[in-house]
Amino acid sequence: MNSLTVSSEIVELLKGSNILVQPSVPVLVEKVLKRGEGILTASGAVRAETGKYTGRSPKDKFIVEEASVKNKIDWGSVNQPISEEKFNRLYEKVVHHLKEKDELFVFKGFAGADEKHRLPIQVVNEYAWHNLFAHQLFIRPTKEELHVHEAGFTILSAPSFQADPLEDGTNSETFIIVSFEQRVILIGGTEYAGEMKKSIFSIMNYLLPENNVLPMHCSANVGYEGDVALFFGLSGTGKTTLSADPHRRLIGDDEHGWSANGVFNIEGGCYAKTIGLTREKEPQIFDAIRFGSVLENVVLDQDTREPDYDDNTLTENTRAAYPLQAIDNIVDPSVAGHPNTIIFLTADAFGVLPPISKLSKEQAMYHFLSGYTSKLAGTERGITSPQATFSTCFGSPFLPLEATVYAEMLGKKIDEHNAQVFLVNTGWTGGEYGTGERMKLSYTRAMIQAALEGELNHTETYKTKVFGLEIPLHVPGVPDDVLIPRKAWADEDAFMEKAKELSAKFRENFTKFNGVAAQIEEKGGPQL
Template identity: 75%
Template sequence: MNTVDKSIKLAELLQLEAVQHNLSVPRLVEKVLERQEGTLTATGAVQVHTGKYTGRSPQDKFIVDEESVTSKIDWGNVNQPFSAELFDSLYNKVLRYLSEQDELFTFNGFAGADARYRLPILVVNEYAWHNLFAKQLFIRPTEEELAEHDPQFTIISAPGFKADPAVDGTHSETFIIVSFERKVILIGGTEYAGEMKKSIFSIMNYLLPEQNILPMHCSANVGTEGDVALFFGLSGTGKTTLSADPKRRLIGDDEHGWSSSGVFNIEGGCYAKCVNLSEEKEPQIYNAIRFGAVLENVVVNEDSRLPDYDDVSLTENTRAAYPLQAIDNIVDPSVAGHPTTIIFLTADAFGVLPPISRLTKEQAMYHFLSGYTSKLAGTERGITSPVATFSTCFGSPFLPRRAGEYAKMLGEMIDQHNVSVYLVNTGWTGGEYGVGQRMKLQYTRSMVQAALEGELRNAETVQDQIFGLQVPTHVPGVPDEVLQPAKAWKDPQAYEVKAQELAMKFKDNFKHFSEGLDAIKNAGGPLI
């Protein structure tokens, strides 16, 4: 018996009458409300729920194991292989599913603000609010650019399609699968829109190094003299707070590329955390959440329709998506020159890292590869004392290639452009968490300002005897004794024990790098 071919090509899908192409923000907001996908808040933002998935699903993320990329991917728990045959089967199922929907939404745009290196992308969405999210997060084309737009990568997002792991080869109903040969990102079974944003960042982390461009998980700003600064740091280290400087213009808050011409933002918007958001603490973010913005999992008062950013009953990972243009004091387009200063931020709950230290190139590469901060006691069940957390290159979930490739590129850029690099500890001083106190924000701001203004480039330093870091003896606005962790502790022996403990954690973490990084380990790591 002949079987009926039920496959459908993407080009055919896009020609269907149900497809709404490149709707404006107001029309997308209307669609969200009309389809009852979300509600309108008092600020004009759209509030939506993402269902049971309120964050990324890293265990459900795969890369198709294809001949052209297999030797370049750092396969493992982060980059899980998926067979090409299973991908093709699932791809066809998703397209058929989408072809049966009453409405679909597309967005044509770019990843990469520098026109020389940008990636034209197409986003196909089952949900109107996902399409609104894409329009706010990626770079919108002009009318002229849209007329000539030729997508080089396509996101296909079908939250309503659930995979069958036994048949489809996934781990659950949810899947985020990248095929570099087919130039497709296939997403299903999850309503969390952040999967689209981070999938594009992941493919840029693969594609940009082939153009000799370093992709970076960092924020970036520029001063009045054109001096560019990069801020790397994991959650809770103060990256957003310290990079949002009224005296400096924002290039971008999360994803950047560093080319032979300088730095450019990969995105066209911001995906900001909203937990405990207030106008007083973060006025830029607070005031950017207006008409067209998307609020994910933020609780809203039923009567007043005002967001309650302190209510985390749905999740602590509440988010707002809005275009960069909603913020004052930005660089538009988001392109600038080469960095003069790089800041690595860490919140050391062990209380032993210096509040600021100047790094050699090898130390910069070492701490870039380490991506250290710490989880605090009480933040997770079973954690009774600070836990060291390492995220390679400050973004391990999004790195398809081997970490050494990114670190090598960073070292070359530092050398070529004579960049000053600093490690800034926004964590604890005078003792570990529960004994000491959090570093005063005013001190951290003074240290960062001194670094950005070049005051510490040739400042007198002393070497930290455990971590080998060069610590300034004086920073304007900061008491000298604060700069030396050992002096800030009342019990020198207790400091020595904690410092040795953290140094060993750095060394243990570095053991999993197997790609010939001994020189960096020996020259950049702790001295013990």
């Protein structure tokens, strides 16, 4: 992916005497401790707190309304416009703010493990721990690559700078603003490091389709015979747990591209949730948290500095950032062939979706656009029963283009490479949440293993009435009566009523596409 010349303001900024370019991990750790930005944990990782913002600020994201992108962006609540005039004024303020700092830290690297499609980036940080985060999350260059590195996009991260909403046109003191023409991302008013990671992903979601590469919010792994699998799923569906397989190598855990050559990781590291983390449940993540890693908002024992991963005092969204190389069972570099199997994970608290079902291309496009899972009673204030939640393409906050662009690309890729797509319900069976029971993890693992090994490609199936899904009648290691959800319910009429209720929620959600995906809905959506 071609880089462009950075703006004159950034060139001038990087000439300052306060600039430290490409500091090593030990240097950054020393700086974090000396500057009081964080503390060292018992395992040698750095722990930092992010203050007021412990997660992304979606209402504070903007794209500059520039002539070259104005007619391409899917403007709305996700992609909010801001004028060039207001951006330029804020841009100057941020640059001035950064010039005044005693130290600035610069990381140069890449987004995209496939050299043909990678984007050279640089990250300019006010905080040393943010630069350590960037060093671990993005792809680190070799000495030779660093020597000829020319940034195609620059992040300017100024957490201590706060916008004036009345003067700057923002919604609060916080802002995350992308200018595609100036190739700049401005971040201010928030210390949450994840804004940097997701901003670059949003950029790639705009740039990659121009080169016929499908950007995807998913994890990916590869078997020892070269067979590639993708795992899509929202929080709580088991994506991390199910894609971590000792018999398969990890390509990446969150962001990928699918090109004419195959799949590649967009990142060079992992940003894992740590709430409830134990070595027994997730040994790869637990053991990756060591010197050079960053823990975000994790509570520590004051004396031993041991993390308490069960403590959500600061936030439920505790995180760890570490390089892929901290995991043993990886593909390095993070590139592989075309996917043989695609898994859509959902935790259906209505208890009506099959434990596993085979999807046609149109059904795959429909469920990709829907991105369904459930919020459970008690997870948020005011939720007293299961709530259907939908995230377009399993990543709606990061899609600058019309969602159907990504769905159409997925459909073409499925056709071209004969990928088999499965919808896997890791949620409830025998009744909705509170009545039924959670699907056994051992059964889900057996179903996914059968899908990955191709055992379900030509097996006998049963077609459901409401959603029109093809359920395999036999899966090794899974009782047959578990596979068809209506048989697990004591009252078949109650099952049909609940299935129709969920079907209506799917249809209601799909109205946001304003008919542009009518053919996908007709061929791939619910039958009632």
